[in-house]
Amino acid sequence: MNVLTRYRMRMARPGADEEAIARLKIACWREAYPGILPQPVLDGLDVARSTAEWRRALGEGIAWIAEQSGAPVGFGHMRDAEVTTLYVRRQDHGHGLGRELLAHLFDEIGCLGHRVAHLWVLEENPKARRFYERMGGRLVARRPVGFARYPRILEVRYDFALD
DSSP: OOHHHHOEEEEOOTTTSHHHHHHHHHHHHHHHOBTTBOHHHHHTOOHHHHHHHHHHHHHHSEEEEEEETTEEEEEEEEETTEEEEEEEOGGGTTSSHHHHHHHHHHHHHHHTTOSEEEEEEETTOHHHHHHHHHTTOEEEEEEEOOOTTOTTOEEEEEEEEOO
């Protein structure tokens, strides 16, 4: 079954989708990052704080949501030329959702006149890195994530030509 018959893609609605996105992001972090991020970071994730962050993010960029039977199972967000976020629930991996969400985000970035998009991914996340490399990403930079208590956690940047 392909992504378009099993799942529905739609643009996120500011003022309506922030809490759902926050809950999904927290669930995805807790699935994807044990052993990559310190457990206190994962344990400290908070729906109310994340909802407020998404309220700001949806005011500054565009998000796309993948749904199955009306429930969000994946989402991505872009601002300017950056894909700031892309997550799909583990049980929904392998159905083309990440590829479809990323394509929507790249379309949005292209519509803003950018010829190159970029994103940052945790250096110690080989599955995500392989995905971005298959999608045409070119590794161009490396930096600390920015957790003051955990300065050795790094992320890498991938650039994508939109032509």
